[in-house]
Amino acid sequence: MSINTRSSLAYQAGLSILLGALLLTLCFSFYFYDRTYREQLQTADQQLQQLFDTVENSAAVAAYLDNDEIALEVARGLSRNDIVSAAMVTSLTGMQASSGTELSMTSPGIKSFALESPFISGDTVGSITMLPNHDLIKASAQTAAWRHVFITSIQSLALVALAIFLVHRNLSAPIKRLAGQLHIIPPGSKERLQCPRNHEHDEIGLLIKDTNRLLTATQNTLDGERRLREYAESLERQFRLIFEKASCGIALVNAHGKILMHNPSLEHMLNITSTQIDIKNATFHSFFADPDQVRTLLERAHHANNPVTKDLQLKPTHDETRWLNSLISKVTDEDGEMIVECILYDISERTAREQQTQFEAERDPLTGLYNRRAGFRKIETALQQAKETSSRCAFILVDLDKFKPINDNYGHDAGDVVLKTVAHRLSSHLRQHDIVIRWGGDEFLIIVEQVNHSARIAEKLLKTLQDDIDLGDGQQASIGASIGISLFPDHGDQIEDLIQRADVAMYQVKESGRNHYAFYATAQA
Amino acid sequence: MQKLFNIAMLSILLLVAARAPAGIVVIVNNENPVSELSKREIIDLYMGRNLYFSDGKLALRLDHPPTSGEREQFYQTLVKKSVAQMNAYWAKLLFTGRASPPLLMGDSEQLLDTVRNNRNAIGYIDESNLDDSVKVVGRVD
Numbered sequence: 001m002s003i004n005t006r007s008s009l010a011y012q013a014g015l016s017i018l019l020g021a022l023l024l025t026l027c028f029s030f031y032f033y034d035r036t037y038r039e040q041l042q043t044a045d046q047q048l049q050q051l052f053d054t055v056e057n058s059a060a061v062a063a064y065l066d067n068d069e070i071a072l073e074v075a076r077g078l079s080r081n082d083i084v085s086a087a088m089v090t091s092l093t094g095m096q097a098s099s100g101t102e103l104s105m106t107s108p109g110i111k112s113f114a115l116e117s118p119f120i121s122g123d124t125v126g127s128i129t130m131l132p133n134h135d136l137i138k139a140s141a142q143t144a145a146w147r148h149v150f151i152t153s154i155q156s157l158a159l160v161a162l163a164i165f166l167v168h169r170n171l172s173a174p175i176k177r178l179a180g181q182l183h184i185i186p187p188g189s190k191e192r193l194q195c196p197r198n199h200e201h202d203e204i205g206l207l208i209k210d211t212n213r214l215l216t217a218t219q220n221t222l223d224g225e226r227r228l229r230e231y232a233e234s235l236e237r238q239f240r241l242i243f244e245k246a247s248c249g250i251a252l253v254n255a256h257g258k259i260l261m262h263n264p265s266l267e268h269m270l271n272i273t274s275t276q277i278d279i280k281n282a283t284f285h286s287f288f289a290d291p292d293q294v295r296t297l298l299e300r301a302h303h304a305n306n307p308v309t310k311d312l313q314l315k316p317t318h319d320e321t322r323w324l325n326s327l328i329s330k331v332t333d334e335d336g337e338m339i340v341e342c343i344l345y346d347i348s349e350r351t352a353r354e355q356q357t358q359f360e361a362e363r364d365p366l367t368g369l370y371n372r373r374a375g376f377r378k379i380e381t382a383l384q385q386a387k388e389t390s391s392r393c394a395f396i397l398v399d400l401d402k403f404k405p406i407n408d409n410y411g412h413d414a415g416d417v418v419l420k421t422v423a424h425r426l427s428s429h430l431r432q433h434d435i436v437i438r439w440g441g442d443e444f445l446i447i448v449e450q451v452n453h454s455a456r457i458a459e460k461l462l463k464t465l466q467d468d469i470d471l472g473d474g475q476q477a478s479i480g481a482s483i484g485i486s487l488f489p490d491h492g493d494q495i496e497d498l499i500q501r502a503d504v505a506m507y508q509v510k511e512s513g514r515n516h517y518a519f520y521a522t523a524q525a
Numbered sequence: 526m527q528k529l530f531n532i533a534m535l536s537i538l539l540l541v542a543a544r545a546p547a548g549i550v551v552i553v554n555n556e557n558p559v560s561e562l563s564k565r566e567i568i569d570l571y572m573g574r575n576l577y578f579s580d581g582k583l584a585l586r587l588d589h590p591p592t593s594g595e596r597e598q599f600y601q602t603l604v605k606k607s608v609a610q611m612n613a614y615w616a617k618l619l620f621t622g623r624a625s626p627p628l629l630m631g632d633s634e635q636l637l638d639t640v641r642n643n644r645n646a647i648g649y650i651d652e653s654n655l656d657d658s659v660k661v662v663g664r665v666d
Contacts, residue, residue, distance in 0.1 A: 058617070061614070061617065061618070064574060065573060065574055065618070065624060067618070067621055067623060067624075069621045069623070070618075070621065118604075118614075119603075119604040119606070120565065120568065120604075
């Protein structure tokens with residue numbers, strides 16, 4: 001950083017002072033010349049008066065006596081002075097004596113003095129006329145003026161030089177040094193300007209004080225910003241860590257189900273890496289077993305103020321069913337677009353465990369059918385539903401015909417095999433939502449909705465139970481069953497009544513030869 | 526008795542003279558036609574500006590000795606100059622040769638004598654010394 005000499009403060013100040021001094025000197029010189037000239041003229045007048053005073057007596061005598069010798073001598077004496085160009089002594093009675101250049105009464109600047117009689121006061125006898133030497137007066141005035149100009153100029157130059165030196169030493173140099181110091185101080189550093197000696201209490205000191213205050217402020221600001229940036233960066237790192245390493249899947253989804261952002265856990269959960277699906281083009285709900293349910297859920301979350309939570313089943317892959325607990329809440333992004341945030345937890349294992357627990361609580365451990373207690377609850381539900389929809393259902397009670405001899409002859413293990421086989425055959429000939437309950441030791445209760453087909457179902461069941469059952473070790477068992485059927489609401493609307501009436505019908509079959517089925521007949525009651 | 530009267534008169538005269546000094550009178554010969562001279566004419570004559578009487582005759586100007594009381598009184602009264610100043614005046618003019626000072630007399634008696642015997646003479650005396658032998662043409666007060 002350097003400054004051109006011409007644009008330096010000292011140079012500019014010096015130039016200004018110099019120009020001002022020159023101008024002032026010029027003005028003063030003009031004024032002084034004029035004044036000196038006037039003074040010189042005045043001085044000349046005084047000198048003429050003095051000359052006159054000197055010669056007055058002799059001239060008066062000469063004029064009184066018309067003595068031209070004395071008069072001429074006086075005139076010569078006068079004209080011998082530098083300031084007198086010409087002199088003339090005259091008397092009233094006609095005497096005239098002159099000396100010097102040609103003199104006429106009309107010459108400019110001419111001076112006349114009256115001569116009084118030496119003996120009679122107040123009696124004028126003649127006059128002395130003198131022509132001042134104007135050239136000399138002018139020249140001497142000019143000389144004086146020029147000398148003054150010269151001295152003033154020298155003085156001005158000396159003052160200008162002094163001013164430039166002082167401005168440079170007291171202003172330019174300190175400022176230049178400060179500018180240099182300031183230039184190499186990096187923003188935000190702890191360095192400060194040093195105040196030069198003797199400048200503590202002047203404007204430079206003030207400037208330094210304020211500049212240092214500014215430097216401190218800058219340093220504080222920069223420090224604050226750096227700390228803030230570091231904090232923000234560390235926060236961002238932590239958030240990214242949370243986002244990327246979180247065990248839960250996180251996704252931002254827009255109104256059309258498009259996944260705007262997601263974390264690695266989500267990809268893992270949705271099994272994206274193995275299925276080669278481009279998540280950018282996929283919709284969120286397409287990953288689930290029931291896409292419509294998920295779409296509805298997203299819309300609900302869009303309009304709800306509170307997060308919506310639901311356990312959702314993923315589309316099965318490789319016969320594996322996975323469940324995700326989803327917490328869906330509305331957020332507004334920076335552009336004001338409404339999007340939803342989905343946080344997903346894999347709860348497949350928990351769901352499986354719950355299902356297992358429920359299964360174990362509801363099922364008969366041997367056959368896997370509903371146990372009596374759970375079956376009763378199922379029946380209650382089914383009956384309630386039938387009542388509400390005014391539909392009918394059939395209670396089918398199956399009792400094995402020749403089970404006790406197998407237990408007795410082949411042992412309980414063989415009995416268990418028979419019971420398991422029977423349970424399997426019953427289940428496989430019925431539909432998913434038909435209720436099959438192990439009601440007693442070798443007694444099964446079945447509730448079906450298809451009342452009109454109940455006879456055909458009973459025949460199908462009788463037929464499948466007549467097939468031989470392989471007990472292992474090459475032994476076959478042949479059993480049959482007696483089936484009693486009661487209908488809701490034809491034969492009652494209470495579970496106990498309906499079961500009892502199916503039981504009645506079943507006993508009737510047993511008594512009439514077994515391996516058959518019968519509907520409960522109202523007359524029998 | 527006559528003698529006593531004379532002494533008394535003299536005393537009175539002396540007293541009068543002592544108290545109020547007698548004036549200076551300018552005198553000429555009785556035969557001079559000039560009857561009266563103005564103060565300016567007396568000055569011009571005695572200062573050398575004009576050397577002639579009105580009838581064209583060159584005037585013979587007479588002066589008292591430098592130490593005499595009349596001379597001092599005359600010049601002091603006429604042009605307010607001391608005897609020394611008048612000497613300087615004449616000394617200044619001496620080298621030009623154009624003007625000369627009045628003729629110097631030994632005393633008042635000689636001056637009176639010269640006026641009595643010279644038709645063109647002019648002089649001045651104390652009034653107390655005056656007699657009929659000369660003609661008074663002016664007074665200097």
